[in-house]
Amino acid sequence: MRDTATFDLSRSLLAWYDRHARDLPWRVSPADRAAGVQPDPYRVWLSEVMLQQTTVAAVRDYFLRFTARWPDVRALAAAPDDQVMAEWAGLGYYARARNLLKCARAVVDQHDGRFPDSHDALLKLPGIGPYTAAAIAAIAFDRPETVLDGNVERVMARLHDIHDPLPKSKPLLKAKAAALTPDDRPGDHAQAVMDLGATICTPKSPACGICPLRDPCQARAAGTQADLPRKMPKAPKPTRRGHVYIAQRADGAILLERRPETGLLGGMLGFPGSDWAEDAAEAPPFPADWTLLPAEVRHTFTHFHLILRVWTATVPAKVSPEGLLVMPKHAFRPGDLPTAMRKAHDLWRGSSTSGKIPRAGLS
DNA sequence: GATCCGTGGAT
DNA sequence: TATCCAAGGAT
Numbered sequence: 001m002r003d004t005a006t007f008d009l010s011r012s013l014l015a016w017y018d019r020h021a022r023d024l025p026w027r028v029s030p031a032d033r034a035a036g037v038q039p040d041p042y043r044v045w046l047s048e049v050m051l052q053q054t055t056v057a058a059v060r061d062y063f064l065r066f067t068a069r070w071p072d073v074r075a076l077a078a079a080p081d082d083q084v085m086a087e088w089a090g091l092g093y094y095a096r097a098r099n100l101l102k103c104a105r106a107v108v109d110q111h112d113g114r115f116p117d118s119h120d121a122l123l124k125l126p127g128i129g130p131y132t133a134a135a136i137a138a139i140a141f142d143r144p145e146t147v148l149d150g151n152v153e154r155v156m157a158r159l160h161d162i163h164d165p166l167p168k169s170k171p172l173l174k175a176k177a178a179a180l181t182p183d184d185r186p187g188d189h190a191q192a193v194m195d196l197g198a199t200i201c202t203p204k205s206p207a208c209g210i211c212p213l214r215d216p217c218q219a220r221a222a223g224t225q226a227d228l229p230r231k232m233p234k235a236p237k238p239t240r241r242g243h244v245y246i247a248q249r250a251d252g253a254i255l256l257e258r259r260p261e262t263g264l265l266g267g268m269l270g271f272p273g274s275d276w277a278e279d280a281a282e283a284p285p286f287p288a289d290w291t292l293l294p295a296e297v298r299h300t301f302t303h304f305h306l307i308l309r310v311w312t313a314t315v316p317a318k319v320s321p322e323g324l325l326v327m328p329k330h331a332f333r334p335g336d337l338p339t340a341m342r343k344a345h346d347l348w349r350g351s352s353t354s355g356k357i358p359r360a361g362l363s
Numbered sequence: 364g365a366t367c368c369g370t371g372g373a374t
Numbered sequence: 375t376a377t378c379c380a381a382g383g384a385t
Contacts, residue, residue: 053370053379053383055380056381090369094368130383150380167364203373263368301368302368
């Protein structure tokens with residue numbers, strides 16, 4: 001039962017969203033939504049998968065490239081795996097790209113090319129968990145589902161001044177979020193809470209002064225907003241080391257490998273090399289006149305730091321070792337590599353801008 | 364429940 | 375420089 005205060009709070013949030021909703025490539029504005037425009041479930045799904053643990057700024061161009069190249073779920077389902085993995089390169093969490101293809105093909109094969117509109121049916125699809133199922137059901141189909149992501153957790157923890165640490169407090173935060181979800185405009189509501197968390201109720205120095213929930217916010221009243229939500233401490237990251245081997249043939253071709261489907265950087269292209277361990281031994285993939293580059297690659301993954309030594313060699317054009325992929329010079333694009341491998345390439349080519357190199361494809 | 368799985372921007 | 379952390383899911 002939603003009481004009057006909860007009703008008013010939800011209305012305040014929607015009113016704020018009507019005025020401040022961000023213009024995002026995958027979003028139907030509240031005005032257009034009110035005029036009857038329906039979101040495309042394919043675009044909602046694609047954006048939500050890309051946005052898993054990933055910022056809007058990082059996703060935007062990837063979303064535009066994907067939708068330009070594969071405008072609907074049937075086009076994506078028909079795409080070759082390696083092209084999709086290459087297009088995802090640099091965005092991270094590559095299991096998402098593998099599951100993206102599995103999901104697109106399941107939608108085509110089992111649902112006649114149309115995304116199911118219920119939370120339970122969506123949850124059965126690869127790469128769609130509790131959050132994404134609720135987000136698609138709410139945003140694409142305007143079902144009264146409650147989304148619980150990092151933004152909603154933070155907003156609810158502050159609104160109700162909840163001090164129990166995550167993830168133990170998740171059920172309580174979900175209940176608070178559910179109590180706030182309206183039957184009217186649940187899709188806009190879901191986006192409103194997340195927008196609020198992303199732009200006002202931010203992790204550090206939240207802008208309480210301009211927050212539409214300033215008055216009812218209990219953490220604001222108690223002065224605890226900067227300390228919420230509390231989280232369990234994280235384990236420190238160990239450092240691992242490894243060797244990679246970049247061979248270029250006399251005809252310009254580069255020798256690469258397709259990494260195994262599971263595990264780190266699964267399914268992505270990479271240079272052959274050693275295991276990554278505390279103290280990895282050299283492991284040239286075939287005999288050659290390997291030269292060690294005078295600098296190292298440093299890269300940080302989710303749970304460890306990596307220091308990579310990069311060896312290079314020029315080999316005859318006929319060299320084609322078993323298990324390696326001969327990538328012709330004209331077909332090789334560093335942007336198709338995951339970032340750790342792209343850094344090794346950049347170190348070799350001297351284009352070692354530490355920053356990100358914009359990928360080709362748009363405009 | 365705990366662990367694995369990327370990346371880049373903000374602080 | 376080091377840490378946090380982002381529209382999480384699979385195992």
